[in-house]
Amino acid sequence: MVLERWEKQLNDLFEGQPCDMYDAALSDTVSKYPVDIQPFRDMIEGMRLDLRKSRYNNFDELYLYCYYAAGTVGLMSVPVMGIAPESMASTESVHNAALALGIANQLTNILRDVREDARRGKVYLPQDELAQAGLFEDDIFLRQVTEKWRSFMKGQIKRARMFFDKAEKGVVSLTRLVDGRYGHPYCYMGRSCMQLKLMTISL
Numbered sequence: 253m254v255l256e257r258w259e260k261q262l263n264d265l266f267e268g269q270p271c272d273m274y275d276a277a278l279s280d281t282v283s284k285y286p287v288d289i290q291p292f293r294d295m296i297e298g299m300r301l302d303l304r305k306s307r308y309n310n311f312d313e314l315y316l317y318c319y320y321a322a323g324t325v326g327l328m329s330v331p332v333m334g335i336a337p338e339s340m341a342s343t344e345s346v347h348n349a350a351l352a353l354g355i356a357n358q359l360t361n362i363l364r365d366v367r368e369d370a371r372r373g374k375v376y377l378p379q380d381e382l383a384q385a386g387l388f389e390d391d392i393f394l395r396q397v398t399e400k401w402r403s404f405m406k407g408q409i410k411r412a413r414m415f416f417d418k419a420e421k422g423v424v425s426l427t428r429l430v431d432g433r434y435g436h437p438y439c440y441m442g443r444s445c446m447q448l449k450l451m452t453i454s455l
């Protein structure tokens with residue numbers, strides 16, 4: 253299976269034996285910076301989870317998925333971006349901020365793509381919170397924008413914003429910031445916060 257092959261290639265490239273040019277680029281990065289293999293393994297695990305799971309009972313379960321899908325990217329990025337020696341922040345707090353940025357970004361994508369995901373049979377919203385709000389899956393599938401839905405979504409948007417707030421504190425501690433869509437943390441923050449704002453306005 254593809255994911256097993258990726259896992260094997262991942263181990264190989266971390267040992268300096270890349271199998272293609274993409275792996276060679278990552279292998280080179282791994283040789284230059286103290287990158288840990290675990291977030292990469294966790295990302296593959298997330299893909300496995302996504303193949304077998306289409307509902308999330310509560311936020312804890314959803315958080316774990318968000319960690320696999322995007323929190324991992326935050327943890328992969330920190331060793332490359334570097335923590336400024338003069339920064340007073342602990343390594344742990346910078347990792348937590350990077351993790352929070354990944355979670356915030358993934359939550360935003362989930363809220364943005366609710367309908368598209370539902371069409372594929374996927375609901376990445378906590379089932380217990382949907383039930384508490386008096387919502388049923390048909391409200392999603394039938395695209396019912398009711399008062400209940402509006403209020404539920406406002407709560408979800410608020411939570412995503414909280415993760416962005418948590419992330420923001422860590423950015424100042426980074427040393428090597430690269431511009432571009434998949435580079436600078438502020439790019440993710442700006443783009444996703446704009447998406448959250450547009451969602452709020454359209455509710």
Ligand SMILES: CC(C)=CCC/C(C)=C/CC/C(C)=C/CC/C(C)=C/COP(=O)(O)OP(=O)(O)O
Nearest residue numbers: 322325326329349350353354357422423437440
């Ligand atoms: C904050 C600190 C201390 C460090 C930042 C470390 C970084 C760069 C973290 C990035 C985390 C992050 C935003 C991960 C998400 C990666 C991901 C799955 C991107 C795809 O998302 P979009 O680009 O929004 O997707 P669409 O193309 O569907 O819109």
